[in-house]
Amino acid sequence: MTAHPLRMGVIGCAAIAARRMLPALVAHPATEVAAIASRQEAKARSFTDRFGGEPVEGYDRLLERPDIDAVYVPLPALLHAEWIERALQAGKHVLSEKPLATTRKDAEELLTLAAARDLVLLESFMFLTHSQHAFVQRKVAEGAIGDLRHLTAEFAFPAKAADDIRYRPDVGGGALTDIGVYPIRTALMYLGGELDVLGAWLHVDEDRGVDLGGSALLGSPDGVAAHLTFGMEHSYRSQYALWGSHGRISVRWAYTPPPTHSPLIRIEQQDHVEDITLPPEDQFANVVAAFVARIRQGTPSGLEGESVLAQAALVDDVRARALAVPRSGGARSLLP
Structure with a gap:
């Protein structure tokens, strides 16, 4: 039945x-x-x-x-x-x-x-279900860029209307919790869960009481660094790149691709550049399918458990590191 x-x-x-x-x-x-x-x-x-x-x-x-x-x-x-x-x-x-x-x-x-x-x-966390990231992970594992040395991830968009809920501290607004989690989760996806926050910076709007953007520098136990940038007062940007010993691989529209978008993955090496176009995909439909499969068949999703806790811990650490540094002109220093 x-x-x-x-x-x-x-x-x-x-x-x-x-x-x-x-x-x-x-x-x-x-x-x-x-x-x-x-x-x-x-x-x-x-x-x-x-x-x-x-x-x-x-x-x-x-x-x-x-x-x-x-x-x-x-x-x-x-x-x-x-x-x-x-x-x-x-x-x-x-x-x-x-x-x-x-x-x-x-x-x-x-x-x-x-x-x-x-x-x-x-x-x-819909972007995690998009197959473009699994494709990149396979390429890195196959040695397309050599040994991973550095990761950059950036997600930002222009300012919203003044009454947008992201500007309300009473309901958890602010760029870090709404937008910064995307680059943070990207670092966890490629560098693993044992990351340290080496430095952090938040641009705090004192009148609104929320952060409008920021950056963080993370480090892994094996010496790979991740430089993350996020915000809601920028021109739109939604991408990440992995830099290795022999090349670089980048995702051009990483976090909010529409269902009709065909992802473009670029692999750059010393004497060769390759652009790979993947089929379009609806990542929200993927989330629903993952939810149903987890309930009906117990299929692991990647949207629960230790990865969620690691992400939450890094958000706590980024916030604490940024707010522990004396302010200057509404900005908070990246230096530890």
């Missing part, structure tokens, strides 16, 4: 849900959007009119419903821990927008609770 579709509830009517995740949930044959909750019923109804399901006023009321198997949480970062915990306590599997939590301590407690209740808890 075919299992019934995974009945999904959505906690919050965020823009990312409407733009990318809800279309992916609707399109997947093994998921069904059963209910969407907002603090205002009218907002919930505006979403269910587009994506189906029943509108629910109040997040608690959605979690009380017996017809919900799992929930997707696209709330602001500072609210993740509270509502993920409530969802797990209610017996629901959880797919959460990144970051899973704003501190390593909270992330560890949530993962422990999920394991204790035999529930799936995944962090929707």
